[in-house]
Amino acid sequence: MNSLLQQKDYLIGSKKDIEALKSKDHARVLVVSDVHGKSSILLNIVKQFGKSCDALVLCGDCIYDLAELLEQGSENKDFCQLIPPIIGFVQGNGDPSTFPVSFDIGAQNPNANGMLRGTVLVPPCQKLEVNGKNIFIAHGHHQGVDWGIDRLAYSMKEQNCQIGVFGHTHVPYNLMTENSDSSKCYFVNPGSCARPRGGSPNSCAIITIEKDFCDVAFIKILTPLSNNPTFELFTPTL
Numbered sequence: 001m002n003s004l005l006q007q008k009d010y011l012i013g014s015k016k017d018i019e020a021l022k023s024k025d026h027a028r029v030l031v032v033s034d035v036h037g038k039s040s041i042l043l044n045i046v047k048q049f050g051k052s053c054d055a056l057v058l059c060g061d062c063i064y065d066l067a068e069l070l071e072q073g074s075e076n077k078d079f080c081q082l083i084p085p086i087i088g089f090v091q092g093n094g095d096p097s098t099f100p101v102s103f104d105i106g107a108q109n110p111n112a113n114g115m116l117r118g119t120v121l122v123p124p125c126q127k128l129e130v131n132g133k134n135i136f137i138a139h140g141h142h143q144g145v146d147w148g149i150d151r152l153a154y155s156m157k158e159q160n161c162q163i164g165v166f167g168h169t170h171v172p173y174n175l176m177t178e179n180s181d182s183s184k185c186y187f188v189n190p191g192s193c194a195r196p197r198g199g200s201p202n203s204c205a206i207i208t209i210e211k212d213f214c215d216v217a218f219i220k221i222l223t224p225l226s227n228n229p230t231f232e233l234f235t236p237t238l
Contacts, residue, residue: 002083013086022129033059033167034192039068050082059167060092060139091122092139136161140168170197172236
């Protein structure tokens, strides 16, 4: 369950849960991107997988859908129980830098001082620590992911991040590289749950993180606009 409070680092969740995730031995991170106003798809993904995950990461072009998720959570305690304890999110090329909700989500966020009650601040990028590993969250348009991941990799190195998650291309992507010191870097795009491209399906992903292990499961969403979509594992072909 999420506290529905935005902290100074822009994550949504309690300080206790954010701190606990940094050293949790086995963690699951639900990654969604490019919802583009199809909020029912995001809500159904959370209903299906949210309770079994420790964090929800939204990789941009889904801020209006995040607003709907937060409102549903504030109004419906049963649904709030399904929202992972921590939400990390970033601004996509189609997203605003702030948005309003009907409750005081920024009560513990000093960055929201002087702003209207209920203002959510949307960072251009975000860092989330999970079990000693840092996840760099970006939409990808600023890193030029349409042409490759070199700039994303540079941003990750600057932020001391071992895992990079991004969106923007609407195509699922999974790559692991090994550095000269044998450390590994992971690059993950969950694809778009609402507007897939390049022949890929509507999709999202779950990253499982342990001390010496990182695994990515890609999930295909069948009949995504129905009230009861079905979900299947799949392997991206690109």
